[in-house]
Amino acid sequence: MLKNQLILKDPLSFLxxxxxxxxKKGRFGAVTSRAGxxxxxxxVQIAISCLLKDKNVLHISVQDPVDKVNLWYSxxxxxxxxxxxxxxxxxxxxxxxxxRFIMTFETESFDFSKLTARIEELRTQNIFTxxxxxxxxLAIENAIPSDLHALKNFALENHFTVWFSIRTHRHQADDPVxxxxxxxxxxxxxxxxxxxxxxxxxxxxxxKRLALDNQDNSTxxxxxxxxxxxxxxxxxx
Amino acid sequence: MKQTMQKVRNIGISAHIDSGxxxxxxxxxxxxxxxxxxxxxxxxxxxxxxxDSMELEKERGITIASAATYCQWKDHEINIIDTPxxxxxxxxxxxxxxxLDGAILVLCSVGGVQSQSITVDQQMKRYKVPCIAFIxxxxxxxxxxxxxxxxxxxxxxHNAVAVQIPIGLEADLEGIIDLIAMKxxxxxxxxxxxxxxxxIPDALLDTxxxxxxxxxxxASMFSDELTxxxxxxxxxxxxxxISAIRTGTIAQQLTPVVMGSAYKNKGIQLVLDAAxxxxxxxxxxxxxxxxxxxxxxxxxxxxxxxxxxxxxxxKLEDGQFGxxxxxxxxxxxLKKGDSCINVRTGKKIKVGRIVRMHSDQMEEVDRIxxxxxxxxxxxxxxxxxxxxxxxxxxxxxxxxxxxxxISLAIKAKDNASETSMAKALNRxxxxxxxxxxxxxxxxxxxxxxxxGELHLDVYIERMKREYKADxxxxxxxxxxxxxxxxxxxxxYTHKKQTGGSGQYGRIAGIMEPVADAEFVFENKITGxxxxxQYIPACEKGFVSCLAKGxxxxxxxxxxxxxxxxxxxxxxxxxxxxxxxxxxGAFLQAYFKAQPVLQEPIMKVVIETPAEFQGNVMGSLNQRxxxxxxxxxxxxxxxxxxxxxxxxMFGYSTTLRSMTQGKAQFTMEFSTYKQVPKSILxxxxxxxxxxxxxxx
Numbered sequence: 001m002l003k004n005q006l007i008l009k010d011p012l013s014f015l016x017x018x019x020x021x022x023x024k025k026g027r028f029g030a031v032t033s034r035a036g037x038x039x040x041x042x043x044v045q046i047a048i049s050c051l052l053k054d055k056n057v058l059h060i061s062v063q064d065p066v067d068k069v070n071l072w073y074s075x076x077x078x079x080x081x082x083x084x085x086x087x088x089x090x091x092x093x094x095x096x097x098x099x100r101f102i103m104t105f106e107t108e109s110f111d112f113s114k115l116t117a118r119i120e121e122l123r124t125q126n127i128f129t130x131x132x133x134x135x136x137x138l139a140i141e142n143a144i145p146s147d148l149h150a151l152k153n154f155a156l157e158n159h160f161t162v163w164f165s166i167r168t169h170r171h172q173a174d175d176p177v178x179x180x181x182x183x184x185x186x187x188x189x190x191x192x193x194x195x196x197x198x199x200x201x202x203x204x205x206x207x208k209r210l211a212l213d214n215q216d217n218s219t220x221x222x223x224x225x226x227x228x229x230x231x232x233x234x235x236x237x
Numbered sequence: 238m239k240q241t242m243q244k245v246r247n248i249g250i251s252a253h254i255d256s257g258x259x260x261x262x263x264x265x266x267x268x269x270x271x272x273x274x275x276x277x278x279x280x281x282x283x284x285x286x287x288x289d290s291m292e293l294e295k296e297r298g299i300t301i302a303s304a305a306t307y308c309q310w311k312d313h314e315i316n317i318i319d320t321p322x323x324x325x326x327x328x329x330x331x332x333x334x335x336x337l338d339g340a341i342l343v344l345c346s347v348g349g350v351q352s353q354s355i356t357v358d359q360q361m362k363r364y365k366v367p368c369i370a371f372i373x374x375x376x377x378x379x380x381x382x383x384x385x386x387x388x389x390x391x392x393x394x395h396n397a398v399a400v401q402i403p404i405g406l407e408a409d410l411e412g413i414i415d416l417i418a419m420k421x422x423x424x425x426x427x428x429x430x431x432x433x434x435x436x437i438p439d440a441l442l443d444t445x446x447x448x449x450x451x452x453x454x455x456a457s458m459f460s461d462e463l464t465x466x467x468x469x470x471x472x473x474x475x476x477x478x479i480s481a482i483r484t485g486t487i488a489q490q491l492t493p494v495v496m497g498s499a500y501k502n503k504g505i506q507l508v509l510d511a512a513x514x515x516x517x518x519x520x521x522x523x524x525x526x527x528x529x530x531x532x533x534x535x536x537x538x539x540x541x542x543x544x545x546x547x548x549x550x551x552k553l554e555d556g557q558f559g560x561x562x563x564x565x566x567x568x569x570x571l572k573k574g575d576s577c578i579n580v581r582t583g584k585k586i587k588v589g590r591i592v593r594m595h596s597d598q599m600e601e602v603d604r605i606x607x608x609x610x611x612x613x614x615x616x617x618x619x620x621x622x623x624x625x626x627x628x629x630x631x632x633x634x635x636x637x638x639x640x641x642x643i644s645l646a647i648k649a650k651d652n653a654s655e656t657s658m659a660k661a662l663n664r665x666x667x668x669x670x671x672x673x674x675x676x677x678x679x680x681x682x683x684x685x686x687x688x689g690e691l692h693l694d695v696y697i698e699r700m701k702r703e704y705k706a707d708x709x710x711x712x713x714x715x716x717x718x719x720x721x722x723x724x725x726x727x728x729y730t731h732k733k734q735t736g737g738s739g740q741y742g743r744i745a746g747i748m749e750p751v752a753d754a755e756f757v758f759e760n761k762i763t764g765x766x767x768x769x770q771y772i773p774a775c776e777k778g779f780v781s782c783l784a785k786g787x788x789x790x791x792x793x794x795x796x797x798x799x800x801x802x803x804x805x806x807x808x809x810x811x812x813x814x815x816x817x818x819x820x821g822a823f824l825q826a827y828f829k830a831q832p833v834l835q836e837p838i839m840k841v842v843i844e845t846p847a848e849f850q851g852n853v854m855g856s857l858n859q860r861x862x863x864x865x866x867x868x869x870x871x872x873x874x875x876x877x878x879x880x881x882x883x884x885m886f887g888y889s890t891t892l893r894s895m896t897q898g899k900a901q902f903t904m905e906f907s908t909y910k911q912v913p914k915s916i917l918x919x920x921x922x923x924x925x926x927x928x929x930x931x932x
Contacts, residue, residue, distance in 0.1 A: 059866075066866035066877050086752070094910065097879075102866030109869055118867075121851040127858055 002088050003052055006080060010049040011042065011231055014222045015209040017194065026156030028148075028191050032166040032176035033198035038205055039165035040064075041229035042198060043134050044072045046163055048080065050132045051096040058122075058130035058160075060115065061104045063137030069102045079228050101128045110138070112147040116154050123158065133162045140166050145183045148191055177210055198224075204232060242540070243518045244313045245608050247565070249334060249366070251357040252343035257373040261343060261499040261508070262306075262317060267428060268505060269308035269315070305552070305563050305610050307593045307600075310509040316610040334360055336551050336565040336610065339486075339516030340368040341508065346380035346496070350388035355899060358393045359844050359873075367489050369515050370395070371508050372496040375403050376410045382496045394871040395492040398455040400482065401507060402448050403496055404441060413497055413504045414441060416449045417478050422507065429502025455491060456481035479514050486515040519608030524567050526623070526631040529580070536631055538568045542606050545569050545626035546577055549633040550618050553668045560667075562613045563594070564605065567633065569626060571611075572604040580623040580632050590614040620668045641673050641686035642837040642882050642906050645693050646711035648682060657706035658683070665696050672696060686716070689839075689904050690886055715883045716837055717920070718909060719786035720795040721830035724749040728802070729822035731814060741809035742767075742818030744775055746800035748826040756783055757797040767803035767815070774812035775800060778819025787824055788832050789924055798823075833911050834920065837882045840907040842875060843892065845900035850874040852895050860884035861913075879907055883916075 031039045031046075047057045061069050074093070081089040103118065122128040133155070140148075155162050168176050180192045195210040201223075208221040223232040252258040306317050318337060334340075340361055344354055361368055370389060372382040382403060389397035404412040404421055412423035414437055421438060425431040437445050453473060457464040460481035466473050485491025495511045497504020520540055526547055527533040538547055546569030554561045564571070571577065575588045592599040592612050605611035618624075623632045649655035662674045662685070672687045687693045690713055700706045728745035744767065751757050758776045767775065779798050786793040805815075841862065845853050847869065853876055854864055862880035885904065892900050912920065 066868050066875075070865060087750075097863055097865075101864060104866060104868040106870050109871060114869075118850075122854070125851050125855050127851070127854045127864070 002081070002084055002092055005084075006092075007049065007052050009080065009231065010052075011045050011207070011222070012049065014231060015196065015207065017209070025159040025161065026152060027161045027193045028152060028155070029161065029163040029194035029196070030166045030176070030180060030192050031163065031196045031198065032168050032179075034170070034200075035167055037198045037200050038224065038226070038229050039167070039198060040072060040136055041076060042196070042207065042224070043136055043163055043165050044076050045080075045229075045231075047100070047132065047134050048073065048077055048096070051099050054099065055131040056099045056129055057101070057132045057134060058119070058128065059100065059102045059134045059136070061102065061136045062107055062110045064104065066102050066104050069104065069136075073100070076229065079230050101130070107137075107139075112143075112151055116151065119154075119158070130160050133160055134165075135162055136165045138164065140164065140183070141179075143183070145185055145191075148183055149185065149188050152188075152191060177212060200226075207231075242520050242606075242608050244513075245518050246313055246315045246512055246516050247318070247336060247338045247519060247608070247610055248315060248512055248516055249318045249337040249340040250343060251334075251340050251361060251368075252354065257345070257499050258343045261341075261371065261373065261505070264428075264499050264502060264505040265310075265315075265317065265509060266306065266308060268430070268509065269310050305594050305612070307610070311513060313513045314609075315509070315512060318610075334364040334366055336549065337364075337366050338519055338522045339512070340366045341512065342368045342370045342492075344370060344372050344385050344389070345377075346372045346375045346382045346385055347377045349381075349385045350392045355392065355844075355846075355873075355901075358395075359901065362489075365489065367487050367517060368492060369486065369508075369511050370397060370492050370494045371511075372494060373499050375406055375496055376408065376498040376501045376503070378407050380406050380410075382406075382494075386494055389492065389494070392872060394873075396455065396485070396490055397492040397494050398452050399448050399496070400452060400493045400511065401495050401497075401504070402441070402445060404438065410498055410501065410503060413495075413507055414445050415507065416445060416452050417475055417482075419445065419449065422504075424503045424506070429505065432506060452482075453478065456485060459485040459488070459491065483515050487517045487521055519567075526567070526633050529630045529632055533632075540568055540607050542570050544607075545629045546571060546624065547629065547631060547633065548577075548605075548624045550613075550616075550620060550622045550624070553618075553620050553664070559615055560617075561592075561594075562616045562618055563610065564613055564624070565610045566605045566607050568607050570604050570606045571613075571624070576627070577624045578627050578629075579618055580625055580630065581619070582622075584617075585627070586616055586618075586624070588613060589616070619666075619670055621670060641671060641688060642716050642839070643689060643693065643713055644684050644686035644716065645697075645713045646677070646682040646684055647697065648709045648711075650707035650709060654705075654707040657704040658700055658708060661696075661700040661704040661706060665699070682711070688906065689882075691889055713886065717789070717791045717912070718835050719788055719791050719793045719832050720835055721748065721750050721793075721827065721832050723829070723831040725826045725830040727822045727826035729818060729825045730804075731818035731821050733814075733817075734809075738811075739806075739809035740811065740814035740817060741806040742771070742814040743802075743804040744800055744815070744818050744822045745802035746798060746822070748823070748830050749797045749799070750830075751795055751797040754797075755794045756780060759797065759799040761799055761801040762803060763801075766805075767800070768805050768810075771805060771810065771812060771815040772800075774815040775803075775819045778816035779823055781816070782820055782823040782827075786832070787827050789834055789920065791834065793827075793832075834917055835909040836912045836916075838879050838907050838910045839882050839885060839904045841878050841880050841885070841902055841904050843878075843900055843902040844873055844875050845896055847872055847874045849896040849900060850876060853892070853900060854878075856888075856891060856895060860888070861916075881910075882906075 031042050033039050047059060050057050059069055077093055119130065151162065166176065168179065176197055177195055180195060184190050195212060197208045197210050199206045199208065205224045205226055206221055207224060224230060225232045250258045250262055308315050308317065342358065344350060372385050374380060375382060386397050386399055389395045400416050402414045402416065403410055404414060412421055414421050419437060421435045423433040423435065425433055453467060456478055457467050460477065463473065463477055463481045466477065482491060482493050486493060493511060493515050495504065495508050499505060524538045524540065525535040526538055528536045548564050548566040548571055550562045550564050552563035571588055571591065573588055573591050576585050577588065579586055591602050591605055593602050594612050602611065625631060649658045665672050666674055674683060674685045677684050685693055685696065697708060697710060700708055725748045727748060730743040731740060733740040758779060760772050783793045843853055850867060857864055857878045857880060860880050861884050862878040865877045865879060868875045892902055
């Protein structure tokens with residue numbers, strides 16, 4: 001009951017994504033913004049929605065320790081369920097925990113081959129089979145495009161979607177799509193399939209779905225409250 | 238004062254078992270003239286090393302309990318805490334590490350970085366203790382200190398750099414080359430007391446130059462002045478090089494490595510020099526206390542003698558003159574005859590005799606100043622207590638002591654053992670607030686409870702060894718508990734008329750679950766339906782049902798009782814009658830309130846070399862564990878999981894065999910969660926069997 005109620009708050013569906021489409025295997029999504037706007041909070045909300053839909057989420061952080069990532073989840077879940085019965089929420093939270101796995105790396109020790117080896121190990125030993133991967137804190141501008149394409153192929157083979165947080169700089173802020181397209185190679189299909197941009201307005205944050213080639217040109221957006229990082233209202237839907 | 242404090246070192250010696258740390262401490266004490274003879278750990282004279290003051294340690298040649306000792310080297314005062322090296326005794330190690338400002342990591346030049354070294358290294362990192370490394374046993378066949386330095390870099394992620402190189406190795410070990418002074422140092426005399434300094438032998442000059450270059454390179458990262466000197470190819474003053482190494486060491490970004498052989502008395506004076514040069518003084522370490530007036534918010538301690546007193550009792554020992562309390566003063570000073578407050582109890586204590594410990598001998602002093610370690614006599618306290626000046630409400634350790642989660646019945650085999658066991662339990666409960674003991678009302682057995690299987694094992698072993706108590710232990714049992722999940726009304730009348738005065742009472746109300754409380758009682762009776770004088774009896778009756786749940790006989794928690802109606806009889810009602818009524822009402826409502834069984838869930842943190850992480854995670858999954866996450870740092874992966882305590886029995890053995898002894902884990906109570914149905918059925922069957930057999 002509570003679960004169904006919370007699924008309705010899925011930020012991706014607010015942005016007009018067909019969520020089944022968004023979860024298709026091998027897809028790459030990006031949440032872009034300048035530093036400190038709320039990429040992690042938004043990604044965690046996407047992840048919680050996936051957990052509610054009984055999908056296994058592997059959250060990889062290249063910046064925060066496990067405890068901090070865990071805190072993001074518990075705080076956002078608490079905000080999401082604050083109007084609901086506490087006991088019921090706690091029971092649901094305990095259920096969701098079994099579907100979530102946090103993996104953190106120190107920036108210096110992170111590399112894609114290590115990451116895929118770890119995921120492979122989790123899968124083959126039946127420890128955890130991710131369906132959604134959240135990759136937070138990676139400096140995408142330093143990533144080698146071939147590594148990203150290898151990850152995309154790995155995602156395709158192993159049936160999972162990857163959501164990235166991508167930090168943009170002042171000069172790129174208005175056009176993250178171009179930044180992401182620079183990572184594409186001629187020989188392979190485009191890397192990213194979904195791009196969401198967070199823009200700080202005066203006292204709220206606008207979340208915009210950006211159009212990619214050959215996709216619809218409507219760009220729905222919604223607003224989030226910077227105090228709680230929760231969705232305030234949907235607009236332009 | 239500041240001048241003096243800069244010359245104080247509170248250091249620990251951490252190492253793999255048998256790497257020679259007790260021998261090293263023995264040499265330190267000899268060289269600093271604290272003892273006048275050297276007794277080997279397993280020496281033929283049967284005296285044992287001075288630091289191994291406990292019988293078990295003497296017998297096994299290992300060190301279990303940390304003894305604090307004080308000595309002077311050159312113009313520095315050094316307090317040495319001899320820490321245990323065995324993995325099972327981490328309570329002792331961690332307590333010792335808390336009061337340390339720096340440490341010497343002892344490694345064997347043959348064995349190198351072994352699993353135990355990884356353990357103690359991780360503990361030091363956890364407590365942010367800067368360290369220097371001493372590669373011991375360079376006289377042994379197969380000694381290779383440079384291989385050990387490589388291992389320090391690869392396995393422990395230390396930025397390790399040699400500040401010395403050996404002159405000869407194995408049986409040919411003659412002395413040490415000091416790469417800072419660029420001199421050869423020889424240790425003559427029976428115990429290596431006579432230092433002879435000479436020029437570096439020609440054959441070793443090139444190696445020495447090369448290693449010095451590496452040292453200067455590494456140190457220059459921590460000093461602009463040194464970098465400039467290197468660029469300008471100017472002569473590097475010794476002080477500048479020492480200061481750069483010191484900065485790197487204190488920041489825990491550089492590990493200077495010294496080497497030698499404690500057993501052959503070679504290089505020990507240089508280890509003491511290195512401790513003086515590179516390890517921090519109490520002034521260079523940030524110490525924090527918890528402000529109890531502000532929800533345990535951290536407060537910085539100044540370390541100044543003039544400020545109000547803050548001291549921590551970190552170890553208790555039963556000596557021939559009563560309880561000896563090891564204490565570290567973090568701020569202010571503790572003077573003989575002064576009064577201070579034990580923050581935990583709020584009681585004022587008068588400071589009597591103050592001593593400085595030298596293993597199990599002592600030296601009387603008038604005061605202990607900030608930064609120093611000493612011991613007090615006749616102070617009633619437990620380990621972890623904080624002493625402050627009146628009015629300062631801060632604590633060095635959290636006041637939240639977790640409830641024990643596992644218990645075990647123990648029985649002494651004979652009368653003598655019973656007395657020893659009582660003595661031991663009295664001491665252990667004082668030393669460790671998470672270790673508790675009580676007598677079971679039903680079986681009359683002594684029950685000990687603590688934070689894990691290993692925790693209890695350590696104390697049972699100590700009772701056998703230190704107190705010679707012959708003990709029989711029962712099966713460990715997990716502290717399950719019952720709670721309710723539904724709101725249920727009740728209305729119960731107790732009526733008894735069997736001759737003599739009768740018993741009458743009626744109580745009506747609601748039983749409901751409550752979070753974050755064991756029991757809540759609310760009286761909403763209006764109009765005197767139950768006379769006021771019987772209300773406490775009602776509460777007492779309900780409380781009496783909590784200790785042993787009506788369903789599985791485990792304690793009941795998380796229950797709120799609200800009484801809102803009832804009736805009394807002018808003759809037949811009494812306190813006893815209302816207590817009985819409350820018990821009846823509880824039973825009436827309890828099973829309708831959908832009771833569930835909860836089990837303790839532990840937060841388990843495992844540090845393992847990355848190659849074993851898959852197996853370790855698999856083992857946690859098998860134990861109904863939920864893996865919260867994993868964190869990769871260098872070659873080590875830290876895995877955090879939540880696992881039911883009942884599944885963790887024997888896990889240390891499993892983990893050791895799975896990881897070749899290279900992983901370690903810590904476990905602490907996290908929360909209570911409902912027992913899954915499959916496990917509940919097993920427990921119910923077990924319970925039925927127990928009831929049938931009456932055991």
